[in-house]
Amino acid sequence: MPKKQQRNILLPTNEDTTGPYFPIYFSDESYEDLTQIHSGVVAGPKGQHIILRGRVLDRNGNLANGVLLEFWQANAKGIYRNPSFEDHPDLDPWFDGYGRLRSTTGEYSFRTILPGASPGRAPNITVTIFSDGINRIVTQIFFANQKANKTDPLLTTLDDEDRERLIARFDESSSDGTDFYTLDIVMAGDQETPFFEDFLS
Amino acid sequence: MMNSMGRKLAIGETDNTSDQRTPRKRLRSIPNTVRESFVPVVPARAIHRQNEWDLTRIAPNRPRAEGSPIEVKGTLRNENGTLLRGALIEIWNANHHGRYRHVEDNSGLKIDENFLGMGRVITDECGSYCFRTISPGAYLARPDIGRWRPKHIHLSISCGTSRLVTQMYFPDEPNNASDPMAILMGDSFDRNLGQLFETKDVEIDQSYEFNIVVGGKNATFFE
Structure with a gap:
């Protein structure tokens, strides 16, 4: 019997919107700053500290208030903490790679480390948006000045305009050595950010 | 293409x-070659407090909130039928009057001093969960056209590669039929309905079974 038929395929519960009131009460600071394990502990992952920031905008160019953003990335060596890399020697004990923050205004600022390039890829961060009015949507954000952007197998599926919409621009380095990258995410409209099908694919 | x-x-x-x-x-x-990178793994270090399974009271020794106390229980699985153990379920719902205790809820509806409306539970070794809350009030979402949001409970589920944000609705509610998201679900809206079942627990008025299945490829990607 084919493997598929041995499985007990259940019908999924429908996704739904988060509504406007995802509880701020559920926030966890350690998910909002991945450069430290906790503000009271002298320990953190290896890698270039960055702040990825920008605005989440709606179809009219207004800020999308109350969005919940989740981030997923590889560590500085390009290794993800997922079952494929279990016990990999380059896993960083101080880095899980999962972040989450709720933005009251629609502006976001996420402190993390610059992800390394995983095999065949350009450095990137997967971003999931939960919001009022929509179900979960997903994309990946890349970084300016990375040579591998030209050959990344995801970026190269897009036309020039859409590719640019996924590449965060480098702004500045702060005096403490943090690099600032900026990207606006446009949920709908002419400047719409490309979003990807990860539910059925 | x-x-x-x-x-x-x-x-x-x-x-x-x-x-x-x-x-x-x-x-x-x-592209298949990058599919795996789209599968976030939520670390298993969920924060929750011991009494958060019971939203009917702020704390065990406090008075019960206004309205009808209910219980919601069920199992959590992914599409393959795998039970999701140790999953974090974050819960939030409006109070009896339809008000959230959220700083951005400016509806002016009544706050109940004895209701927080937010809780967290972790699924057990059998992938089961249970929580109590107050039956949420419906509220007028579009006063201009008289559209109400039906009674609903928000649920956010995180368990490794399984991630779902959804809402549980209540059977036979008149406002279900006009809810925009319920309309988009079509016939599968039934999957988002809690099902009434008998309970002898005198602490609660109604008990609902809500079995949750986290769909999509991410939830089963590494199985």
């Missing part, structure tokens, strides 16, 4: 936010 493969997301009728925020372009396909 591979970019024609993804879903075109539908816009919720009479939902202004849905109109403003729903991507208009079809979702793009993900």
